[in-house]
Amino acid sequence: MVEQMVQIVSNERDTDLYFRLVARAPQIAPLVQPGQFAHVRILPLKHALLRRPFSIFQVSGDTLSILYKTIGEGTEVLSRMGPGEELSMIGPLGHGFTVPQPGGEVPLLVAGGYGMAALYLLAQRSPQKGIAFVGGRRRVDILCQEEFRALGWEVRVTTEDGSHGEKGLVTQALLAALRVGAPGRKLFACGPTPMLKAVGQLAAELNLPAELSLDEHMGCGVGVCLTCVVPIKAGDGWEYQRTCTEGPVFDSRQIAWEAAK
Amino acid sequence: MNLRVKIGNLTLQNPVTVASGTFGYGVEYSQLVDLNQLGAVVVKGIRLGPVRGNPTPRTVEVASGLINAIGLQGPGVDGFIRKYWPFLKRLKVPTIINIWGTTVEEYAEVARRFDALGGVGALELNVSCPNIKEGGAQFGTDVKLLSQVVTACRKATKLPLITKMSPNVVSIAPYAQAAEAAGSDALSIMNSFPAMAIDIETRQPRLANVTGGLTGPCIKPIAIKLVWEAAKAVKIPIIGMGGIQSAADAIEFILAGATAIAVGTANFYEPQTALQVIEGLRQYLQENRIQDIRQLIGRVQIGN
Numbered sequence: 001m002v003e004q005m006v007q008i009v010s011n012e013r014d015t016d017l018y019f020r021l022v023a024r025a026p027q028i029a030p031l032v033q034p035g036q037f038a039h040v041r042i043l044p045l046k047h048a049l050l051r052r053p054f055s056i057f058q059v060s061g062d063t064l065s066i067l068y069k070t071i072g073e074g075t076e077v078l079s080r081m082g083p084g085e086e087l088s089m090i091g092p093l094g095h096g097f098t099v100p101q102p103g104g105e106v107p108l109l110v111a112g113g114y115g116m117a118a119l120y121l122l123a124q125r126s127p128q129k130g131i132a133f134v135g136g137r138r139r140v141d142i143l144c145q146e147e148f149r150a151l152g153w154e155v156r157v158t159t160e161d162g163s164h165g166e167k168g169l170v171t172q173a174l175l176a177a178l179r180v181g182a183p184g185r186k187l188f189a190c191g192p193t194p195m196l197k198a199v200g201q202l203a204a205e206l207n208l209p210a211e212l213s214l215d216e217h218m219g220c221g222v223g224v225c226l227t228c229v230v231p232i233k234a235g236d237g238w239e240y241q242r243t244c245t246e247g248p249v250f251d252s253r254q255i256a257w258e259a260a261k
Numbered sequence: 262m263n264l265r266v267k268i269g270n271l272t273l274q275n276p277v278t279v280a281s282g283t284f285g286y287g288v289e290y291s292q293l294v295d296l297n298q299l300g301a302v303v304v305k306g307i308r309l310g311p312v313r314g315n316p317t318p319r320t321v322e323v324a325s326g327l328i329n330a331i332g333l334q335g336p337g338v339d340g341f342i343r344k345y346w347p348f349l350k351r352l353k354v355p356t357i358i359n360i361w362g363t364t365v366e367e368y369a370e371v372a373r374r375f376d377a378l379g380g381v382g383a384l385e386l387n388v389s390c391p392n393i394k395e396g397g398a399q400f401g402t403d404v405k406l407l408s409q410v411v412t413a414c415r416k417a418t419k420l421p422l423i424t425k426m427s428p429n430v431v432s433i434a435p436y437a438q439a440a441e442a443a444g445s446d447a448l449s450i451m452n453s454f455p456a457m458a459i460d461i462e463t464r465q466p467r468l469a470n471v472t473g474g475l476t477g478p479c480i481k482p483i484a485i486k487l488v489w490e491a492a493k494a495v496k497i498p499i500i501g502m503g504g505i506q507s508a509a510d511a512i513e514f515i516l517a518g519a520t521a522i523a524v525g526t527a528n529f530y531e532p533q534t535a536l537q538v539i540e541g542l543r544q545y546l547q548e549n550r551i552q553d554i555r556q557l558i559g560r561v562q563i564g565n
Binding site for chain 2: 001002003041047048049050051088090216217219220222223224225226227229230239240245
């Protein structure tokens with residue numbers, strides 16, 4: 001974990017409300033493991049104080065990139081920043097995905113929207129190529145599929161409105177593929193909570209291992225403020241663990257979704 | 262140039278501490294911040310047993326502030342000693358342990374446990390957390406209960422006692438005086454201010470706990486006034502806190518009457534803040550040719 005000022009190299013619209021930002025982060029980029037995140041202070045924001053967490057998408061030399069959606073004041077302001085401007089970044093943070101061993105299980109990636117970005121480094125560093133299932137509401141929600149294909153991965157796209165790929169939910173496409181052959185597969189997922197719950201349920205029914213990257217509101221990002229806690233099984237019961245520190249990636253079987261309600 | 266200040270019989274190398282609950286148990290920030298530069302490390306509130314904390318959402322960002330309702334999640338005394346004390350006891354700077362309970366007896370028992378541990382710098386009595394049903398603020402907003410808690414802890418330990426005050430009182434003076442009379446060596450002013458935010462789309466409160474405690478730069482003027490009022494009412498030192506994010510903010514607190522200060526919410530967005538404040542205090546003293554930081558305490562000039 002390092003804190004440094006990073007310089008924006010590029011910050012361009014991808015589709016619709018999605019942007020790609022590349023930053024020169026020489027102290028952070030070489031340390032990044034798949035599934036980790038960067039905690040970014042958007043300096044022009046004056047009255048919103050907290051940093052914003054972003055999954056790290058790609059790493060190249062001393063640069064790293066993030067893929068984000070403008071969903072509030074922070075990301076709006078971020079999207080108007082340009083090359084040469086600076087951000088304060090703490091990273092890499094969090095406990096990421098377990099990279100498959102050579103000859104081990106075949107990874108199946110499941111992504112909703114910009115969740116795809118969090119899975120890229122895993123796809124790049126996995127010795128086995130698998131299938132990336134990516135879903136969204138509309139065509140514009142399907143991101144970075146070409147980058148995955150360039151790694152030699154098969155990408156299967158679903159959209160809820162049928163405007164791109166198959167019509168339906170990403171978990172339906174996943175289930176169809178698992179019906180053909182489930183043994184020896186491991187699921188890795190990042191996306192909205194309902195999608196993650198559905199993936200976890202599928203994994204449990206088919207007795208497959210699954211790692212889920214959770215997206216929770218965060219404060220400090222380093223384990224201090226206890227904002228981003230999720231219920232995790234412990235002993236006979238459960239306890240709150242931190243998405244920023246013990247996560248964001250958790251073994252699906254360990255998450256006690258219903259415990260805290 | 263002297264930056265050293267005293268809190269009871271505890272000497273701090275400089276007046277800059279961190280606010281309980283904003284710095285974990287120190288170790289979390291140890292890769293980003295040189296903890297040994299601080300005046301003291303103040304850990305998150307600990308009661309006798311482990312605490313699960315409140316449901317989520319636990320925090321919400323508001324204009325220039327943050328509302329939180331964490332519910333004092335923590336490992337309890339034994340868990341703290343096992344997981345965090347081995348790291349903290351090796352630091353060169355004192356550790357101040359924030360403690361709480363749901364009864365007067367529990368406060369005293371936790372104080373005894375930390376007294377027996379050895380090596381603790383001071384205890385901060387949290388009588389002002391707005392987010393738990395029992396304990397916390399009920400002790401800080403009732404003069405009689407406040408006296409009982411401080412008296413019981415005073416009997417339980419010789420460690421310096423710092424009472425962390427609630428801002429949610431009509432006048433802070435009688436509470437400050439009650440804590441002083443019961444044997445408190447210092448006061449921390451202030452805890453978070455009760456607050457609420459509502460999502461207008463769902464019409465639900467933003468926090469699962471419905472209400473929480475407001476912190477961050479937006480509460481600083483309230484805290485400055487409370488420090489100023491309390492400083493006039495008591496002789497014991499005050500640790501001022503509430504929205505500090507620069508040396509200028511810290512100096513304002515010291516002029517109002519604080520002997521030391523704590524950086525709180527700013528740690529969440531800029532972990533270097535406390536170190537920047539220390540550096541800024543040095544510069545201010547140098548530029549104004551002030552030999553000793555203590556020459557600034559309470560020196561707000563009112564009238565001519």
